[in-house]
């Protein structure tokens with residue numbers, strides 16, 4: 001696991017986000033445009049040339065492997081490559097997760113890029129988003145919790161469009177946290193999930209450091 005420490009200020013985090021978030025959003029627009037475009041084959045082929053030129057430009061300086069999760073010395077996480085919430089990851093839907101003790105919730109609009117059955121949200125996407133939310137709800141006490149078991153029940157098709165999701169801790173038992181989560185459309189719950197989240201035994205950061213006291217840990221930016 002990559003939890004490297006990066007010694008930067010909160011202002012520097014904001015500055016970096018102000019550059020990468022608009023770029024990520026433009027790439028999301030690109031993905032949506034490629035899926036739904038009805039321009040000619042010639043214009044699609046010309047678009048490929050332009051996209052290839054941008055990719056070559058970005059690859060001039062590239063991290064090896066994945067982005068990992070850097071933490072500041074104040075333990076603010078920056079999981080910007082994360083598949084569900086990464087600020088630099090256009091695969092991740094644009095989520096703004098609100099957290100309070102034992103609770104994580106968000107509203108979102110899922111478009112063409114998240115389709116499974118025609119016009120509906122892919123079941124794996126729903127599971128991905130609920131997995132993230134149960135992890136965030138379980139971790140609001142500052143202890144990192146990994147998903148041990150996630151059980152997902154699809155109650156009815158979830159139509160693409162505006163949706164909300166919510167995860168709430170129902171009980172804690174030692175290192176185990178039990179979380180219930182739902183995804184809903186305007187007519188009510190479409191997917192529900194139950195998770196057993198586990199804080200690994202004797203968790204130490206891969207930097208070799210022990211976890212800081214809970215009060216000093218911050219959730220991700």
Ligand SMILES: CCCCCCCCCCCCCCCC(=O)SCCNC(=O)CCNC(=O)[C@H](O)C(C)(C)COP(=O)(O)OP(=O)(O)OC[C@H]1O[C@@H](n2cnc3c(N)ncnc32)[C@H](O)[C@@H]1OP(=O)(O)O
Pocket residue numbers: 071075077131132133134135136139142143144145146147148149174175176196198199200201211217218219220
């Ligand atoms: C700087 C810090 C900032 C911190 C704040 C940041 C937080 C920022 C938000 C993050 C949000 C992330 C959201 C994404 C969440 C993912 O997607 S995580 C990725 C998917 N999950 C994984 O890869 C986990 C892989 N599995 C493992 O690493 C290990 O098996 C586990 C789950 C950590 C457990 O290992 P372990 O600690 O050795 O467990 P062990 O001592 O054997 O068992 C402990 C207890 O758990 C039970 N248990 C063990 N495995 C399981 C299981 N799979 N299912 C159910 N129960 C189990 C055991 O039966 C035992 O129960 P009791 O006997 O105590 O009643």
